[in-house]
Amino acid sequence: MYPGMAELIRAGRFDICYSRCTFDPRRMIYRSGYNGRRINLFKVLLSSDCKFDCSYCQNAWRKGETISPEELAEIFRSMKEKGMVSGAFISSAVNADPDRVMERILEAGRLIRRFHTGYLHLKIIPGCSKDYIKEAVEIANRVSINLETTSESRMSEISGVKLFKEDILRKQRMIAKCVDMKRKEGYRRSHTTQIIAGLGETDGEILDLMNKEYEEFGIARFYISRFQPLKFTPFEKRRAESQRRIINLYRMDALLRMYDYPISLLKEVMVDGFLPPTDPKMAIAEKIIKEFKDGQDGREIDLANDCGFQLLPEMIPGCGKKISQMLREGKSLAEIKRMGYSIKRISAYSKGQKRIYEF
Ligand code: SF4
Incomplete structure (x- = not known):
């Protein structure tokens, strides 16, 4: 295996949703759910070297590893042949222009599709062009773009580069359109997103955004990562978010997504914008x-x-x-x-x- 591969696989663990995805560090695989099934995933970054400046992310603040799409596809092939994994999730730090990074993600996706018809998830890079989004939706069963936080102003507190509306929400609207078109053609496609809880936002802000994402963008899932301070980042001295809050945020998500609770009812039990500690x-x-x-x-x-x-x-x-x-x-x-x-x-x-x- 390529020497930096372990780091590129491990780097994917910061992108896990704490809902149903877990990382097995011994076998270097992720276990996740898709369409009600549990699958073993080859979840990996093409690069952990990032030109962006997100204050919570190590990829921005230290030199990372990069692998070629060909090497990545070959490693997936070999793990798949050994029966270790049955699906792939390809992401990347932004080690070049967003379009160039998307080209590499798509190239890995194309190579994988030569021998794999099963689950494939491709990450959409903030700020990339529409044509890349369109092709990603053609190739993958599922695509996702990370919101990371709840608003433009919150984004400006964690990154001086990423624009919440322009680079992320606008791209998400394009993703929603492309996914919709493919579905109308009879293909099974979906898109998801993710935020990090614990960067100063309230539960009420998360609820408003979650509701908008389900209603306006038709996302399949709204995943929530727990903020954890990481060494060598500007946020390394911040407090980690509690697991209890994440559990309650997922409970809130279930009430909204599966039980159609009106957001007004959920807000009525919040105190100063936060859910009570109970269910x-x-x-x-x-x-x-x-x-x-x-x-x-x-x-x-x-x-x-x-x-x-x-x-x-x-x-x-x-x-x-x-x-x-x-x-x-x-x-x-x-x-x-x-x-x-x-x-x-x-x-x-x-x-x-x-x-x-x-x-
Ligand atoms: S864009 Fe931000 S979160 Fe993503 S890899 Fe780069 S620094 Fe990390």
């Missing part, structure tokens, strides 16, 4: 119940009969898509439990083992 789904349920109780002027209420309509099955903590569907079909909690599902959390919101309409 936001639980905080919202508690708030709805409390408000209903308060509205009863101290009168003893029967949650079962009075409040049930306000808390839809999928809004009950512990109640996922499957259980809420069963509750809608009229199954009792006892029946659901007998089917092997945990009803521990849901039980706290029920009177005995009654049916959903009696919550």
